[in-house]
Amino acid sequence: MSITGFIYNQYRRVATGLLRRRLLKQSGPERLERGDWGRSLASPTEFYLDCFRFFHQRLAPELREHRHYxxxxxxxxxxxxxxxxxxLLFREFKPASFLEIGVYRGQVVSLAALLARLNGIGCLTQGISPFSPAGDRVSKYERDVDYLEDTLLNFRHFALPRPExxxxxxxxxxxxxxxRSRQxxxxxxxxxxxxEVVCKDWAVCSESVKPGGIIVLDDAGLTTMYKPPLFATGGHPGPSRMAGEIDRNQFREILQVGHNRVFQKIA
Ligand SMILES: C[S@@+](CC[C@H](N)C(=O)[O-])C[C@H]1O[C@@H](n2cnc3c(N)ncnc32)[C@H](O)[C@@H]1O
Incomplete structure (x- = not known):
């Protein structure tokens, strides 16, 4: 790394820490209800900061510990x-089936299993991923990880049932x-x-989610009003562009948390 890069990274680390501390001096909302979700679309940055404060000030310790791990x-x-x-999504929809495309080391698919357990619901948790360092135009992943074994190990760490x-x-x-095998x-x-790949994923998933079901699109915030704070990102061009092309007669956008956008299939 160049000396300029090193100094910039150090500056960013300190500035991020100070910003997080300053934000957490203010109290966030005591509750985030379904009725608040409209605000996430009208004022996405404000809502994101509410979620950030809610995480640190209100969220159940098991979930904070999962994130920390x-x-x-x-x-x-x-x-x-x-x-x-x-x-919020698991509390509201209590899904009986959850599919993740792009598992990496299992953070979100294990969070789904944990939230199913905490909500007392049976939920089929399925992941599809190359379980290799396969990346794309904007992402590179470590080469020396056994991604499949690591994901299973992370499930065992939280004593969660083995995922599909x-x-x-x-x-x-x-x-x-x-x-396509289920709704x-x-x-x-x-x-x-x-x-091109996000479009293909959306095409098959949008047909395979049940009416009233949910698709969460990651990294899709660049074309919204959301302005990420220093410790967050607005997403990537591919998913952000695809999100702008979603047929709004078929899907209603119901929630945005940072660069994650949530679409519900109109029943
Ligand atoms: C950003 S990471 C996913 C992070 C994960 N969702 C989480 O929250 O921890 C993207 C993952 O998708 C995988 N991937 C790359 N191309 C893929 C494809 N065509 N289909 C499914 N997964 C893919 C990558 O290898 C990587 O593991």
């Missing part, structure tokens, strides 16, 4: 506020057949971020 040793991406988004995992790219015939209640798209 995945922040260690580069086990996961995401942001604290996203755990609040999944908490398919080792494949989402566009492989076996993956497409699996996606999913909740789908999370976070695999390859290239526009």
């Amino acid at each position: 995945f922040e260690q040793e580069r086990r996961g991406f995401g942001e604290d506020a996203m755990h609040v988004m999944w908490f 995992l398919l080792k494949a790219f989402s566009t492989d015939p076996a993956a497409v057949a699996l996606i 999913w209640e909740m789908i999370y798209i976070d695999g390859n971020h290239d526009y």
